[in-house]
Amino acid sequence: MCLGFRSLTDKKLTVRKNHMCAWCAERIYKGEVARYRSYVFGGEVTSDHLHTECYDALMSSDNEAICEGWMAGDFERGVSARWSNVP
Numbered sequence: 001m002c003l004g005f006r007s008l009t010d011k012k013l014t015v016r017k018n019h020m021c022a023w024c025a026e027r028i029y030k031g032e033v034a035r036y037r038s039y040v041f042g043g044e045v046t047s048d049h050l051h052t053e054c055y056d057a058l059m060s061s062d063n064e065a066i067c068e069g070w071m072a073g074d075f076e077r078g079v080s081a082r083w084s085n086v087p
Helices: 052-059 063-067
Strands: 005-014 033-041 044-051
Antiparallel strands (some): 005 033, 033 044
């Protein structure tokens, strides 16, 4: 992963309330299975939720494309980041 990134928590769970996916910015509905992550990046502790297919897309993405930085909604649901599709 990226320099300055340290994972604290990474688990699959059933969400108890609605969340926004950190990858595609679509809603993750209460009762859906999703991924929850907490991590340190740039010296700040943060957390997010992702659809399982968005988590898989993140994990299979080009490291350089991800480390350049991205915002929720930059990528389509379940689509990996490649230099060719980085905003």
